[in-house]
Amino acid sequence: MELRHLRYFKAVAENGGFARAARLLNVSQSAISEQIGDLEFELGVTLFDRTNRRVRLTEHGEQFLEDALSVLASAEKAVANIKKALRGEIGTLTVGFFVGGTGTFFPAIIKEFRNRFPDVQVSLAEMAPGMQHRALQSGAIDIGFTRPVQPSDATTLRSEYFLTEPMYAVLLKNHPLAKKRTLLIRELADERFVLNERKYSPAAFDKVITLCGEAGFSPRIGATATVGSGVIALVEAGEGVAVLPQGSKVLISDELVFIPLGDRTAYIDLVIAWAPEHESPILQAFLELARKRRKASAIASL
Template sequence: MELRHLRYFIAVAENGGFARAARLLHVSQSAISVQIRDLEEELGASLFDREKHKIRLTYHGELFLQDAKTVLAFADGAVANVQRSLRGEVGTLTIGFFAGGTGTCFPAIIKEFKRRFQDVQVSLVEMTTAMHYKALQAGTIDVAFTRPMPPSDAATLHFEHLHSDRLNALILKSHPLAKKRSILIRELANERFILPDRNYSPFAFDKVISLCADAGFSPRIGATTMVGSGMAALVEAGEGVAILVRSSTILHHNELALVPLADRTAFIDLVIAWSPQRENPVLRSFLELALKMRKRPGLSRK
């Protein structure tokens, strides 16, 4: 039994005869008759009462008609799902991100993608930027909002720039520089620095070291932490200063001030990264939307 047997049978049943069904299906009447006869032989039951040149369904035909419609509906649905999957409209997508570094573009992109692709199951996984690279290569996540990749990973992963965040000095409000509109990092040369742990945030760590080197000094490292909230706590405890992006979580510390760095290169990039070996239609749909939305005002720095 093939799907065409069911289509021919339903056409005859719903149109009251072989002739009308043949015209609608653009096949010969004899072809439909042969297919229906084969179907009846396979089923071992007559589906139509053909007496007095009138065609009507038998009791068995009435039962079979409902099942035939159900089977065709499932088959048509399966075809439609494949077509939708080819267009990236159905499937799953796992997105990695890290707290405090995604800015306004991340929630805007996620919200818009879920609005447009309501049949894609989206999962969000928070992890450190160092974990993003391994997770992308292993296929644990499909795409990541992260920092630029180290050279060892750049060969196997692709990334696109989303926007750049200005870096700021996080200092005590009692610090002599706290009331300035902006400062240069060389003004912090005599301070101890609270840095992100390089094992978890290699790009952020290296960025601060590079800024200090460009300003002609090597920072005295007082401590390292895994997350921005830990850096804020140590700064508030008087353990040193920190360099990071603006965050509402940081600003909740009443004793701290966030002063923008005026250095020309005092920016840190946010990128979207993925493995080209694991691309699929859903991922391509997400990337297309994300890269289009990064050009909107307010989502990127010119």
């Protein structure tokens, strides 16, 4: 039994005759009669009462029609789902992100993607940039909003620039420099620094070290933390000062101040990264939406 048999059977049943079904399907009446005959032989029952001018379903035919329609509907759904999958409209997508690196754009992108592709199951995974890079390589996540990919990962990951964030000094409110409107990194040369641990945020760690080096000193590292919220907590506990990107403002408490750095190179990029070997139509659809959002934001800021 093939789907063709069921389609011919359905056409005859719904149109009340072989001739009408033949015209509808654009095949010869004899071909339909032959296929229905083969189907009845295989099932061992008569599906149609052919004694009247109008062909009618037998009792067995009525029962078989219900199941045949269900099978045909499932087949059509399977074909439609494959076409959706090829267009990136069905399946799963896991997006990596980190708090302090999402801004207002991230929830907007996720919401719009879900509205456009309701049949795609979107999962969000919060993890530090360094962890995202390993998760992308293993396939644990499909795409990530993260910091620039390290040279050691450049052969296995692809990334695109998304936006640039200025860097800020994070100080206790009672710090002698807390009332300044801007700071230069060299003004923090005598301070202890709280940094993101390099294993988890290599780009952020390296940026602070580079800024200090350009100002002619090496920072005294008082403590490190795996995520931005940990860095903030350590600064609030009096373990030192920190230098963090603008997005980390969402983590700041009332006990701290966030002062922009005036150094020419005091900025860090946010990128979208993915593993080429795990690319899919769904991933491409998400990328296209993110690119449009980025372009629209750039135009709006002009």
